[in-house]
Amino acid sequence: MAATGTAEQTEYLERLTDAGLLIPSGVPGVYGRGRDFEEVRLAFDAYLSRQREPGVELMSFPPLLPREHLEAAGYMKSFPHLAGTIFAFEGDERSALALQERVVEGADWSEFQRMSDVALVPAACFPVYPAIASRGPLPAGGAVVDPGDAWVFRHEPSADPSRLMSFHQREFVRLGEAEAVEAWRDAWRDRGLELLRDLGLDARYDLGADPFFGRGGKMLVSSQREQRLKFEILIEIAGPDPVAVASFNYHQTHFAETFGILTAAGETAHTACLGFGHERVTLGLFKRHGLDIGDWPTEVRQLLWQ
Amino acid sequence: MAATGTAEQTEYLERLTDAGLLIPSGVPGVYGRGRDFEEVRLAFDAYLSRQREPGVELMSFPPLLPREHLEAAGYMKSFPHLAGTIFAFEGDERSALALQERVVEGADWSEFQRMSDVALVPAACFPVYPAIASRGPLPAGGAVVDPGDAWVFRHEPSADPSRLMSFHQREFVRLGEAEAVEAWRDAWRDRGLELLRDLGLDARYDLGADPFFGRGGKMLVSSQREQRLKFEILIEIAGPDPVAVASFNYHQTHFAETFGILTAAGETAHTACLGFGHERVTLGLFKRHGLDIGDWPTEVRQLLWQ
Numbered sequence: 025m026a027a028t029g030t031a032e033q034t035e036y037l038e039r040l041t042d043a044g045l046l047i048p049s050g051v052p053g054v055y056g057r058g059r060d061f062e063e064v065r066l067a068f069d070a071y072l073s074r075q076r077e078p079g080v081e082l083m084s085f086p087p088l089l090p091r092e093h094l095e096a097a098g099y100m101k102s103f104p105h106l107a108g109t110i111f112a113f114e115g116d117e118r119s120a121l122a123l124q125e126r127v128v129e130g131a132d133w134s135e136f137q138r139m140s141d142v143a144l145v146p147a148a149c150f151p152v153y154p155a156i157a158s159r160g161p162l163p164a165g166g167a168v169v170d171p172g173d174a175w176v177f178r179h180e181p182s183a184d185p186s187r188l189m190s191f192h193q194r195e196f197v198r199l200g201e202a203e204a205v206e207a208w209r210d211a212w213r214d215r216g217l218e219l220l221r222d223l224g225l226d227a228r229y230d231l232g233a234d235p236f237f238g239r240g241g242k243m244l245v246s247s248q249r250e251q252r253l254k255f256e257i258l259i260e261i262a263g264p265d266p267v268a269v270a271s272f273n274y275h276q277t278h279f280a281e282t283f284g285i286l287t288a289a290g291e292t293a294h295t296a297c298l299g300f301g302h303e304r305v306t307l308g309l310f311k312r313h314g315l316d317i318g319d320w321p322t323e324v325r326q327l328l329w330q
Numbered sequence: 331m332a333a334t335g336t337a338e339q340t341e342y343l344e345r346l347t348d349a350g351l352l353i354p355s356g357v358p359g360v361y362g363r364g365r366d367f368e369e370v371r372l373a374f375d376a377y378l379s380r381q382r383e384p385g386v387e388l389m390s391f392p393p394l395l396p397r398e399h400l401e402a403a404g405y406m407k408s409f410p411h412l413a414g415t416i417f418a419f420e421g422d423e424r425s426a427l428a429l430q431e432r433v434v435e436g437a438d439w440s441e442f443q444r445m446s447d448v449a450l451v452p453a454a455c456f457p458v459y460p461a462i463a464s465r466g467p468l469p470a471g472g473a474v475v476d477p478g479d480a481w482v483f484r485h486e487p488s489a490d491p492s493r494l495m496s497f498h499q500r501e502f503v504r505l506g507e508a509e510a511v512e513a514w515r516d517a518w519r520d521r522g523l524e525l526l527r528d529l530g531l532d533a534r535y536d537l538g539a540d541p542f543f544g545r546g547g548k549m550l551v552s553s554q555r556e557q558r559l560k561f562e563i564l565i566e567i568a569g570p571d572p573v574a575v576a577s578f579n580y581h582q583t584h585f586a587e588t589f590g591i592l593t594a595a596g597e598t599a600h601t602a603c604l605g606f607g608h609e610r611v612t613l614g615l616f617k618r619h620g621l622d623i624g625d626w627p628t629e630v631r632q633l634l635w636q
Contacts, residue, residue, distance in 0.1 A: 051396045059388040082365040086496035087393045090357045101430045104419040112485040113410040117544040124407045139440035179418040190392035238423040
């Protein structure tokens with residue numbers, strides 16, 4: 025949660041800002057994107073769409089979801105520090121006046137906000153599980169869902185341009201029998217690595233773990249690693265510490281039990297998801313090939329813009 | 331804020347859900363979108379991009395912005411009932427355990443959330459003003475900015491499928507001298523009406539007003555109407571009460587004064603924005619032409635998908 029970054033991070037952020045690729049908002053981790061940044065991001069998104077296997081169902085979800093879904097899936101237990109909940113005003117005219125007085129004074133007006141029924145989406149796949157569960161059992165062979173490029177939120181204000189509070193994830197979600205789901209996850213991990221290397225990125229994969237909260241979280245990390253539930257693809261962006269640009273996650277029956285997803289045979293389904301972090305891939309491409317898209321290698325441009 | 335809609339709204343919502351166009355989340359006003367819905371929405375978005383005048387600057391912003399910007403622009407004074415602020419956890423392990431106990435009990439855990447520095451974007455144009463202000467005075471002739479299709483939030487849970495809490499706005503923003511800005515707004519109002527009528531929508535424009543809060547708000551509405559600051563394009567969707575699918579707003583110097591935007595001559599700039607509500611236009615098209623895109627009139631399909 026460092027408000028100041030390393031010299032390397034600060035320098036890369038300044039270069040990105042000067043080139044108009046990122047537009048600082050005044051809050052760390054919240055940036056507007058300039059034309060070229062968004063053009064690369066959308067081209068990468070389309071590149072991923074072209075790799076999608078046939079028969080995938082497309083859905084699209086807003087950046088917020090029922091708070092109840094976060095609670096039910098144990099997100100507040102595992103990642104309370106990353107969640108964002110939405111509060112709103114429900115008072116009368118007198119309260120509204122008092123609120124505005126506080127605003128004018130620059131004082132705390134949080135007491136005039138009440139917790140609403142909605143929270144910010146923490147991962148693009150989250151809204152998929154209850155949506156699929158509501159239809160009844162999966163078809164034979166299970167299902168693959170593509171919820172498109174989605175805005176997700178992590179409350180970790182940082183001066184590192186590769187650690188944003190609000191960013192795009194592109195995920196694919198597989199639901200079905202255990203073996204099929206795990207095999208799909210592994211196949212996509214290998215394919216994902218190839219896709220990123222083809223764009224010139226110096227990527228490698230490794231076992232990964234989620235940023236579970238607190239002391240109890242350390243045990244969860246160990247267990248997740250032992251069971252090889254999470255793989256990540258890593259690249260260097262602003263500094264020598266590699267960051268994850270993609271992750272490949274096997275949830276076993278976690279989400280299916282939470283939301284009640286059954287296979288065609290009536291058993292609890294297994295699920296896996298894979299996700300690419302659009303902004304990190306985009307930042308990685310600008311780092312690798314330079315800030316002027318016109319100078320990028322022809323083969324990379326062709327892959328992105330066909 | 332009705333949790334139950336009219337018979338007509340409920341019926342249209344059911345038809346949209348049965349057809350897989352909208353996917354209920356369990357919270358009124360928050361829906362996933364099925365493939366065809368999103369296909370139409372994106373086609374409409376591209377249709378708007380093709381109408382854009384040359385020389386427009388493209389930017390893109392996340393669904394959240396610094397809370398300070400809402401406060402500075404007077405949003406909490408005019409629309410406290412519509413704003414969404416983001417709260418997060420900043421406690422230690424003990425607090426995290428207490429939070430999770432409340433979650434398990436189904437009890438209120440809002441006391442474990444603190445107001446963060448960010449809030450939800452209430453209108454697509456909002457982040458544009460501070461971004462432009464940070465560059466110094468406008469070039470001669472001013473500027474036009476297209477912040478793309480953006481997620482915006484209004485805290486008004488409703489059973490009417492045309493009143494969403496989280497939806498896309500596509501706005502264009504004009505900044506410059508008073509006469510140029512107002513003329514641009516009026517030209518786009520006429521062009522916007524034509525664009526929507528070309529798609530078969532029974533659209534008309536009228537003077538409009540923002541949903542200002544409380545008794546004081548009534549005076550603001552009168553003043554806004556008298557000064558002809560806001561026009562809206564209206565269509566019928568689920569029921570006889572028309573809803574606004576687009577609005578054309580002249581802000582005079584409101585945003586320029588708030589964020590410090592100057593013309594090339596060093597005067598306080600004037601601004602205007604126009605916005606289309608993507609989901610409402612999409613719902614209107616499904617209402618007008620039927621739920622099966624394949625059956626839509628050829629001329630409408632050609633305009634949308636060229």
